[in-house]
Each structure stands twice: as C-alpha cells, then as structure tokens.
Amino acid sequence: MKHVLYGKCVKCGKTYAAAPDLTTCECGGILDITYDYDYIKSTLTKDTLAARRNNSMWRYRELLPVEPDTPDPPLRVGWSPLYEAENLARQLGVGKLWVKDDGLNPTASLKDRASAMAVAKAREAGAKVIACSSTGNAASSLAGNAAAAGLKTYIFVPSRAPKGKVAQLMTFGATVISVQGSYEDTFELSKQAIDRWGWYNRNAAINPYLSEGKKTVALEIMEQLNWQVPDYIAISVGDGCTIAGLWKGLKDLHAIGFIDRLPRLISAQAEGCCPLNRAIETGEPWRPMEENTLADSIAVGVPRNADKALMAIRESNGLTVNVSDEEIMAAQKLLGRTCGVFGEPAGVTGTAGVKKLCEQGRLGEHDTVVSVVTGNGLKDVANAIKACGEPISIPADMHLLLDAFAQRGIRVEQ
Amino acid sequence: MKHVLYGKCVKCGKTYAAAPDLTTCECGGILDITYDYDYIKSTLTKDTLAARRNNSMWRYRELLPVEPDTPDPPLRVGWSPLYEAENLARQLGVGKLWVKDDGLNPTASLKDRASAMAVAKAREAGAKVIACSSTGNAASSLAGNAAAAGLKTYIFVPSRAPKGKVAQLMTFGATVISVQGSYEDTFELSKQAIDRWGWYNRNAAINPYLSEGKKTVALEIMEQLNWQVPDYIAISVGDGCTIAGLWKGLKDLHAIGFIDRLPRLISAQAEGCCPLNRAIETGEPWRPMEENTLADSIAVGVPRNADKALMAIRESNGLTVNVSDEEIMAAQKLLGRTCGVFGEPAGVTGTAGVKKLCEQGRLGEHDTVVSVVTGNGLKDVANAIKACGEPISIPADMHLLLDAFAQRGIRVEQ
Numbered sequence: 004m005k006h007v008l009y010g011k012c013v014k015c016g017k018t019y020a021a022a023p024d025l026t027t028c029e030c031g032g033i034l035d036i037t038y039d040y041d042y043i044k045s046t047l048t049k050d051t052l053a054a055r056r057n058n059s060m061w062r063y064r065e066l067l068p069v070e071p072d073t074p075d076p077p078l079r080v081g082w083s084p085l086y087e088a089e090n091l092a093r094q095l096g097v098g099k100l101w102v103k104d105d106g107l108n109p110t111a112s113l114k115d116r117a118s119a120m121a122v123a124k125a126r127e128a129g130a131k132v133i134a135c136s137s138t139g140n141a142a143s144s145l146a147g148n149a150a151a152a153g154l155k156t157y158i159f160v161p162s163r164a165p166k167g168k169v170a171q172l173m174t175f176g177a178t179v180i181s182v183q184g185s186y187e188d189t190f191e192l193s194k195q196a197i198d199r200w201g202w203y204n205r206n207a208a209i210n211p212y213l214s215e216g217k218k219t220v221a222l223e224i225m226e227q228l229n230w231q232v233p234d235y236i237a238i239s240v241g242d243g244c245t246i247a248g249l250w251k252g253l254k255d256l257h258a259i260g261f262i263d264r265l266p267r268l269i270s271a272q273a274e275g276c277c278p279l280n281r282a283i284e285t286g287e288p289w290r291p292m293e294e295n296t297l298a299d300s301i302a303v304g305v306p307r308n309a310d311k312a313l314m315a316i317r318e319s320n321g322l323t324v325n326v327s328d329e330e331i332m333a334a335q336k337l338l339g340r341t342c343g344v345f346g347e348p349a350g351v352t353g354t355a356g357v358k359k360l361c362e363q364g365r366l367g368e369h370d371t372v373v374s375v376v377t378g379n380g381l382k383d384v385a386n387a388i389k390a391c392g393e394p395i396s397i398p399a400d401m402h403l404l405l406d407a408f409a410q411r412g413i414r415v416e417q
Numbered sequence: 418m419k420h421v422l423y424g425k426c427v428k429c430g431k432t433y434a435a436a437p438d439l440t441t442c443e444c445g446g447i448l449d450i451t452y453d454y455d456y457i458k459s460t461l462t463k464d465t466l467a468a469r470r471n472n473s474m475w476r477y478r479e480l481l482p483v484e485p486d487t488p489d490p491p492l493r494v495g496w497s498p499l500y501e502a503e504n505l506a507r508q509l510g511v512g513k514l515w516v517k518d519d520g521l522n523p524t525a526s527l528k529d530r531a532s533a534m535a536v537a538k539a540r541e542a543g544a545k546v547i548a549c550s551s552t553g554n555a556a557s558s559l560a561g562n563a564a565a566a567g568l569k570t571y572i573f574v575p576s577r578a579p580k581g582k583v584a585q586l587m588t589f590g591a592t593v594i595s596v597q598g599s600y601e602d603t604f605e606l607s608k609q610a611i612d613r614w615g616w617y618n619r620n621a622a623i624n625p626y627l628s629e630g631k632k633t634v635a636l637e638i639m640e641q642l643n644w645q646v647p648d649y650i651a652i653s654v655g656d657g658c659t660i661a662g663l664w665k666g667l668k669d670l671h672a673i674g675f676i677d678r679l680p681r682l683i684s685a686q687a688e689g690c691c692p693l694n695r696a697i698e699t700g701e702p703w704r705p706m707e708e709n710t711l712a713d714s715i716a717v718g719v720p721r722n723a724d725k726a727l728m729a730i731r732e733s734n735g736l737t738v739n740v741s742d743e744e745i746m747a748a749q750k751l752l753g754r755t756c757g758v759f760g761e762p763a764g765v766t767g768t769a770g771v772k773k774l775c776e777q778g779r780l781g782e783h784d785t786v787v788s789v790v791t792g793n794g795l796k797d798v799a800n801a802i803k804a805c806g807e808p809i810s811i812p813a814d815m816h817l818l819l820d821a822f823a824q825r826g827i828r829v830e831q
Contacts, residue, residue, distance in 0.1 A: 058472055058496075077500060078757050082472075084493035084523075090567060107521060109498075109757065111795060132830045151757030153504060155830055162810060167581075169808060170801040174753035174794060178827060179808030180818060188813035195815050201831050339588035343492050343523065343565030380588060381525060381795035387584040394583060394593030396576060399602035401609050404594065413592060416546050416569055417615050 006042050007068050010034035010211050013310050021068060023127035026209050033310055034211035035251075036068045040258040049261060052226065058082040060116055060219035066255050068215050069123050076122040077151035078109040081219050085227040085373070091341040095361045099371040101233070102354070103224055104344050106379030110147040110171060112140035112300075112350070113220060113245060113377040118148040120216030121205040125154060130203035132157065136193030138186055138241065138300050139168035140378050145205050146175035157202060159193040161186050165299060165347075167382040185294055187305045207244035208307030214248035221252025224373055225262055232262050233371040235322070237269035239352035240279055241301030243312025245377065246270055250315035268321035269372075270312075271356030273298050273328065278305075279312050280323035289313065297328050297386050300349035300378060322365060324356040331355045332390035335380065345380035345387075353377070420456050421482050424448035424625050427724050435482060437541035440623050447724055448625035449665075450482045454672040463675060466640065472496040474530055474633035480669050482629050483537050490536040491565035492523040495633050499641040499787070505755040509775045513785040515647070516768070517638055518758050520793030524561040524585060526554035526714075526764070527634060527659060527791040532562040534630030535619040539568060544617035546571065550607030552600055552655065552714050553582035554792050559619050560589035571616060573607040575600050579713055579761075581796040599708055601719045621658035622721030628662040635666025638787055639676055646676050647785040649736070651683035653766035654693055655715030657726025659791065660684055664729035682735035683786075684726075685770030687712050687745065692719075693726050694737035703727065711742050711800050714763035714792060736779060738770040745769045746804035749794065759794035759801075767791070 009018040010025050014032030019025060027033055047065040055062045060081030064071075083105045092100035108115035118141065125133050133149050135141055136159040149156045156177040160169070161184065172179045182189040190206070197204050207213040224236065236253075240246050246268060256262045272280045275295030282289035289309050294302035306312065316323065326334075331348050334355035338344045346354070354374045360366040380387050395411070397403040408415060423432040424439050428446030433439060441447055461479040469476045474495030478485075497519045506514035522529035532555065539547050547563050549555055550573040563570045570591040574583070575598065586593045596603040604620070611618050621627040638650065650667075654660050660682060670676045686694045689709030696703035703723050708716035720726065730737065740748075745762050748769035752758045760768070768788045774780040794801050809825070811817040822829060 079498035079500075079521075086491060086493075086565075104523070107493075107523065109518070109521060110759070111793070147753075147757035147759065149757075150754055151500075157829075160808070166802060167795050167798045170794065170798040170805065171753075171759055173805035173808065174750060174759050174801055175757060176750070176754035180821070181808040181810040182813050183810060184813045192813040192815065192818065196818060199815075200829055336588060336590070339561075339585075340564055340590035343561035343563075343589060345524070345561070345585055345588050379525075379795065380584065381581050381793065384581045384584040384798065387588055388580060391584065391587035394574070394587065394595040396595040396597060399596050399598045399606040401606065401613075404606065404610060407594070415571075415614055 004068060004070055006039055006065060008037045008039055011037045013314065023124045024203065025211055026204060033208060033308060036211055036215050044259050049230065060119065060216065063219055063222045066222065068212055070127055073123050073127055076119045076148055078119065078148050080108055080115040080119040082223060083107045085224060086342060088342050091337065094341065095358055096368060097357065097361055097366050097370055097372055098368050101373045102342055102344055103220065103373060103375045105220060105375060105377050106346055106350055110144040111379035111382060112144055113217065114140040114144040115148060116219050117141065117207055117213035117216040118144035118205065120212050121145060121210065122148045122152045122154065124212050125203040128203060131155060132202045133205050134158065134193060134197050134202040135205035136190045138302065139164040140300050141207065143168045143171035146172045146177035150175040157196065159189045161189045163299060165383040167384060186303050190307065208242060214244055214251055217245050217248025218252030218255065220375060221249045222256065225256055230262055232264050233266050233373045235269050235370060235372045236266050236375065237271055237353040237357050237372060238375045239301050239349050239377055240270045240272050240312060241303040241306065241349065243279060243306045243308035247308055247311035247315050250319060265319060268316055268319040269356055270316045270321055270323045271353045272325050273301060273352065274325045276302050276304055277325045279309060280325055282313060283316055283323045298331055298348035298352055300347065301352060322360060324359050326352060326355040326359055330359060334358055335387065335390060344376055346376040347378040347380050347383045348386055350376045350378035418482060418484055420453050420479060422451045422453050425451045427728065437538045438617065439625055440618060447622060447722060450625055450629050458673050474533065474630065477633055477636045480636065482626055484541055487537050487541055490533045490562055492533065492562050494522055494529040494533040496637060497521045499638060500756060502756050505751065508755065509772055510782060511771065511775055511780050511784055511786055512782050515787045516756055516758055517634065517787060517789045519634060519789060519791055520760055520764055524558045525793035525796060526558055527631065528554040528558040529562060530633050531555065531621055531627035531630040532558035532619065534626050535559060535624065536562045536566045536568065538626050539617040542617055545569060546616045547619050548572065548607060548611050548616040549619035550604045552716065553578040554714050555621065557582045557585035560586045560591035564589040571610065573603050575603045577713060579797040579799065581798060600717050604721065622656060628658055628665055631659050631662025632666030632669065634789060635663045636670065639670055644676055646678050647680050647787045649683050649784060649786045650680050650789065651685055651767040651771050651786060652789045653715050653763050653791055654684045654686050654726060655717040655720065655763065657693060657720045657722035661722055661725035661729050664733060679733060682730055682733040683770055684730045684735055684737045685766045686739050687715060687766065688739045688741050690716050690718055691739045693723060694739055696727060697730055697737045712745055712762035712766055714761065715766060736774060738773050740766060740769040740773055744773060748772055749801065749804060758790055760790040761792040761794050761797045762800055764790045764792035
C-alpha cells in the first residue's frame with residue numbers, strides 16, 4: 004500500500020506498520036491509519052473520480068487502506084442517496100438540508116461500510132473467521148458481508164437487540180451469542196473469545212481499518228454535493244467510531260485539496276445515554292452512563308472510541324445536542340412524512356438533533372446542514388408502530404369506511 | 418410524448434390516447450402502453466446510456482411513458498445491485514446464477530418502481546391524492562414515494578399484512594385502512610372508494626403505466642449483464658403485474674435491437690396459491706384459489722393482471738414452478754448464507770423455484786439464470802425468525818459460552 008504510511012496511536016503517537024490484522028497500541032490507545040497525501044494527490048483527481056462507474060464505497064480506492072489487488076467485497080456497499088429535503092428544511096427553519104439515507108445499504112445500515120472493510124482486510128490477513136460484538140447493526144452487516152464472501156462469523160449482541168437485526172444475523176448464518184447484559188458486558192465477552200480463538204477482530208474501536216470504511220460516507224456526501232461544503236453534518240453518536248470516521252473522511256478530502264474548508268460536526272446523542280456529549284459540554288473527562296434510550300444502536304454507556312470521537316467533535320468546533328426518546332420518535336415520523344425516508348431510532352437521532360438545534364435558535368435560515376440517517380426503520384418495527392399508532396381496521400364495507408373516516412374526523416380530499 | 422403511440426387493450430385491441438389518468442378499456446380489458454420503437458431507436462443508443470450518471474430507473478427515460486418535462490420523482494428508485502452468485506450456482510448445480518436484490522429500493526421492494534411511476538403520472542394529471550390496494554409492498558412504496566413528492570395517500574391493505582409494511586405506511590403518513598378480509602375484498606373496497614372520491618389510481622392492474630415502471634428491472638438486468646441475454650429470468654408471481662412488466666421490458670429491448678434474443682421466464686408461485694401457474698399447467702382458464710401461503714405479497718387468489726401475466730409466460734415459452742412454504746423459507750436461508758441477501762418470503766420465491774427446477778432436472782449446468790429478489794426480509798421478521806431459530810442466549814461468562822458451544826456441538830474454527 005504505497006499510499007498508507009502506518010497506523011499511529013492517537014494517545015502516545017507510536018507508529019505501527021500497516022499489517023492487515025493491526026489492532027490497538029501497546030499503550031492501549033487506538034490507532035489511526037495515516038496516509039501519504041502527496042502520493043494520493045498524484046493519483047486521484049476529481050475528474051478521474053467523476054468518470055468512474057463503480058457506484059460503491061470502493062470508488063474511493065486511493066483513499067482506502069487496502070492492497071491494490073484486494074478484490075472489492077461482494078456486496079454493493081455505499082453510494083447511498085443524498086436527498087435535498089426542501090419541505091423539511093422549510094418546516095425546521097434551516098437554510099438548506101440534505102438527508103443521506105444510509106439505511107439503503109445492503110444490510111440496511113451505515114455499518115456495512117465498516118464490515119465491507121473488515122471483509123477486505125480479513126481476506127488480506129488470510130482469515131477464515133471474523134468476530135465482533137455490536138449493538139446490532141455492526142453485527143448484521145458483518146454477518147451479511149462475510150456470508151457473501153464465504154467467511155464464517157461469531158457475533159455477540161446484547162439481548163436487547165431488536166428482532167429485525169437478530170433475524171438478519173440468523174438468516175446470514177452467523178453463530179450468534181445473545182448476551183444477557185449491557186453492551187459493555189457483550190463487548191468484554193467478545194474480547195475474551197476473540198483472544199482465545201484468534202478470530203479476525205471486527206470491533207471498530209480495536210481494528211483501526213474500520214473507521215476508514217465508515218469515512219466513505221463523508222467522501223460520498225462531498226462528491227454528491229459537488230464538493231460544496233455544508234456548514235454542518237449531523238450524525239448520531241454511540242461508540243464514537245462513526246463520527247470519528249466521518250471526520251476522517253472530511254480531513255482526507257481537505258488534505259488532498261478536494262474541499263477548501265471543513266464543516267462543523269453535530270454530535271447527536273440520546274438524553275438517556277450521552278457520555279461523549281456530556282464530556283464536551285462539561286469539559287471534563289467522559290464517564291460511563293446508563294443505557295437509557297430506545298435508540299438501541301447508540302445505547303452505549305461505555306463508548307469504546309471516546310478518544311477519536313471527542314477529538315473529532317472538538318477539532319471541528321462541533322455542536323452537541325441531546326434528544327429525548329420522544330424527540331427521536333417525532334423525528335422518525337417527520338422524516339417519513341416529509342422525505343419518504345424511514346430510519347431506525349438511532350438512525351434519525353441526527354435529524355432529531357437538527358430539529359432541536361433549530362428550535363433552540365442554534366441553527367437557522369443561514370445554515371446549510373447534512374443529516375445522516377444511519378440505519379433503516381425496518382430493523383426496529385416495534386418502536387415505529389408504538390410511535391405511529393395502528394391503522395383503521397374494518398371489514399370490507401363502504402358504510403363502515405365512511406363511519407371510520409367520520410369518527411376520526413378525516414376530511415377526504417379528492 | 419413523441420415516443421408513445423397509445424394504450425392498447427390486450428383483450429379487444431381498442432386504442433386510447435395516452436392521457437396521464439388512463440385506466441382500463443371499456444370492455445374491461447387491461448391496456449398496454451404501445452411505443453414508437455423506430456423513434457426510440459433514433460434517440461437512444463447503448464453508448465448514450467452507458468455515459469449516463471443517473472443511477473436510477475429514470476436513466477431509461479426514452480423507454481418510459483412520461484412527458485419530457487416531468488421531473489424525476491424524489492426517491493432514488495432502481496439500479497439495484499445484480500450479484501453473480503457463484504457459490505449458490507455451484508450448490509444448486511446451475512451453470513450461472515445472478516441475484517438481483519430489489520429489496521434495496523428506497524422502501525425495500527421492487528414495487529417502488531411502479532410507485533415512482535404513479536407519482537410521476539399523478540403529477541402530470543395534476544392529482545393531489547393517490548390511492549391503492551395492496552398486499553403490502555405496493556402500499557408502502559406508494560406511501561413513501563408519494564410522501565417524498567408531497568402527495569397524500571389513501572391505502573387499503575388486508576389485515577394479514579406484516580407489521581414491517583404497516584409500520585412503513587404509518588411512518589410515511591398514509592391514511593391506512595386495514596381490511597378484515599382477503600386481498601380480493603381489499604381490492605374491491607379500494608375500487609369503490611377510488612370511484613367515489615376520484616383519487617389517482619395506483620392499482621397496478623388498472624393503471625397501465627405501472628407495469629412500465631416495473632419493466633425497468635428488466636432494463637437494468639440486461640444493462641448490468643452488458644446485454645448478454647441469460648437463458649432464464651425467475652420471479653415470484655402474485656397479481657401478475659410484475660412478471661408482465663418484466664416481460665415488457667425485455668420485449669422493448671428486443672424491439673429496439675439492444676438484445677438479440679429473449680430469455681424464458683420462470684413463474685414461481687406458492688403451492689398454496691398458484692392460480693396462474695395452474696392455468697398454464699392445465700391449459701385451462703385461470704380460476705380463483707385460496708390464499709394459503711406465508712408469502713403474503715404473492716398470496717393473491719384472484720390475480721388482477723392474469724391476462725398480461727399468462728401472455729408473458731406463454732410468449733416467452735416460460736417455465737412454471739410451485740413451491741411450498743418450507744421451500745420458500747429454505748431458500749431465504751440459502752440466499753442469506755451464500756449471498757448475504759435477505760429477502761422476504763415472496764421475495765425469495767423465485768430463488769426457491771430455481772432450486773426446485775434444478776432438483777427436478779429442469780435446469781442444469783448448461784443454463785444461465787437471473788433470479789429477482791423482489792422484497793427485503795426486514796419487512797417480515799416474524800417469519801424469518803420462525804425459520805431460522807433463536808440465537809444462543811447466555812450471561813456474559815466465558816464458561817457458559819464454552820458450555821453452550823459444547824451442548825450445540827459447535828466446533829469453533831480459528
């Protein structure tokens with residue numbers, strides 16, 4: 004990999020050769036893959052990119068830490084749509100708003116970007132088995148991407164994981180261990196098992212390549228906006244790996260001169276579980292929190308990638324916003340009704356944050372914002388039905404239909 | 418629309434000017450949109466198509482019945498991935514197999530193609546409200562596509578519709594009437610309501626434009642195969658509109674000289690509800706059947722588009738195959754494990770049919786087959802979990818993990 008220099012510890016600065024099975028620094032710090040941007044500048048231009056027909060995250064090969072002869076993993080991950088949400092922008096009172104629907108990835112979440120990278124690197128490492136712990140989406144995306152590549156998976160999820168995600172795992176043929184405990188407990192058991200059996204590790208806070216997969220969401224947003232930088236990019240935050248990846252992608256583009264400034268990040272967490280935002284807001288080190296939110300994917304009381312995430316929010320001069328479960332579910336309906344986008348609770352938390360910031364006057368008519376929807380609402384149908392209510396239920400009779408409309412005060416349009 | 422001649426009745430041959438609110442013939446027959454292929458040949462070449470960056474169904478504008486100034490509807494429908502499924506082909510004993518994952522459309526089914534067309538035509542007609550009856554997917558796709566375009570929807574579904582689809586409908590803000598009865602009952606009530614209030618009609622067997630949306634799946638398959646025609650294309654069949662649309666797309670491409678022969682269709686139905694296949698197999702007119710299958714999207718006892726569907730299967734010298742619910746759920750697991758594709762029961766029925774035809778020796782090593790997965794498994798999680806079982810559930814303890822593996826006879830790979 005001529006374009007990759009090394010993995011560098013974000014804590015102590017020690018560097019490591021970029022072997023495919025790289026994990027953390029001996030000091031315990033997380034590694035960051037470091038590139039030779041001068042070399043990349045000499046191999047990648049906006050024009051070469053524009054001419055590419057590969058509509059997946061792998062169109063950005065020059066910015067990804069894989070060997071030139073490593074094949075693209077089988078599933079078509081990335082290049083999800085970016086919609087300009089004019090109606091929603093008007094309703095919220097923000098200047099311009101775009102919604103990136105990453106729930107349209109193959110296993111229906113942004114995590115496919117990291118799992119595809121895990122599959123690519125596991126193949127380079129010659130591994131036959133990949134393992135991870137996950138609140139659900141990393142799990143189902145790993146199971147799907149690995150199955151397509153003929154790799155076996157062992158996957159640890161907390162028992163609270165929604166049924167949709169478990170159904171995916173089982174269908175993709177993973178060996179699934181549902182841990183009766185928190186995400187923290189789940190992570191620890193997976194760590195012990197991975198140490199014991201030497202499986203390829205897809206835990207995003209351990210394996211430094213995974214953020215590099217996630218960063219492709221930033222590369223796409225900017226290419227889809229024709230390199231016009233928005234003022235803000237909003238995203239939900241749990242473990243911290245995704246917002247760190249998003250920031251990495253933006254910095255990469257800045258370093259190679261594709262964008263001339265950096266947007267500010269909006270870190271959206273659930274009020275019931277916001278250890279990272281609390282650290283930013285108080286200026287104190289982060290401390291563990293309970294996992295009190297229905298947004299299961301970001302119910303992470305002990306964020307495993309706090310260092311990179313806090314650095315990203317601070318470096319970008321970012322905003323933090325914490326939203327209640329009610330605000331999350333209201334954002335789910337709002338996105339559905341105005342954009343035709345159905346996000347899972349954690350998936351729409353970024354949008355809930357944008358709405359709240361508008362209400363607080365911290366965002367307004369002069370601001371341009373991208374909101375990333377990180378997962379599909381079909382993964383957690385139970386909560387959606389709770390939020391939206393049940394349909395009118397009647398036998399097939401016109402009179403009963405008229406009665407039902409009248410009872411509910413529905414004035415029928417023509 | 419210079420490239421569109423008229424709508425022509427498939428029963429009596431009467432033609433109608435292609436107004437945007439066209440429905441059925443006065444004889445009750447279904448209309449088929451008829452094109453001026455000579456004109457299309459003069460405006461569309463393979464090279465112009467290859468150069469297009471529009472990765473949605475609207476890249477095929479020259480073959481679609483919309484006015485030149487009608488805007489693309491907002492959601493990015495179509496251009497779903499076509500995967501070559503080498504492992505699965507080997508397991509089944511078929512020469513080559515490709516899987517088209519249409520569950521990755523914006524609302525997670527192929528029906529988005531028809532609903533996007535409905536939105537485009539409703540706008541041309543100046544309509545503010547669209548209505549339909551549906552087993553579920555047409556409904557949720559209409560609700561999502563219409564919401565994104567700012568149109569209101571009234572939607573009729575049978576009460577058996579899976580929760581995932583209902584959750585989508587409610588989130589997209591549709592007025593949903595859940596009819597306590599069969600799909601037939603549901604269709605009749607929707608018809609009465611549409612007649613009464615004059616809503617734009619998205620029932621695919623009434624509105625002749627919708628098949629034209631669905632046909633884009635065929636256009637994409639052929640472009641993705643670089644115009645190399647497979648021997649067969651397999652798809653599940655309910656109402657009959659989808660297979661008719663698939664065939665229309667293939668015939669269009671043949672008429673304009675983009676492909677030099679036509680593939681044979683494989684019509685896959687559920688054993689418990691196969692009125693169209695029964696008609697082909699017996700040579701008798703189709704008769705209604707019970708709706709005895711868990712594949713809800715194709716549980717259609719009274720197919721509304723029997724004429725076009727039967728014509729398509731016969732014209733293509735197609736194969737019919739009927740599969741049991743067990744065979745459907747086995748195909749769901751098989752696709753998940755070998756391809757990382759998670760389809761809903763009706764979505765994988767085409768693949769179940771291919772498997773059965775291989776077992777029967779009707780398909781083999783010399784045949785090349787495309788199998789269309791028409792909807793996402795996340796829409797019907799309950800059936801997937803029933804088929805795949807539950808994960809290992811334990812507290813976070815290494816000894817318990819070892820016990821659980823031992824009890825289940827899991828030999829852990831490294």
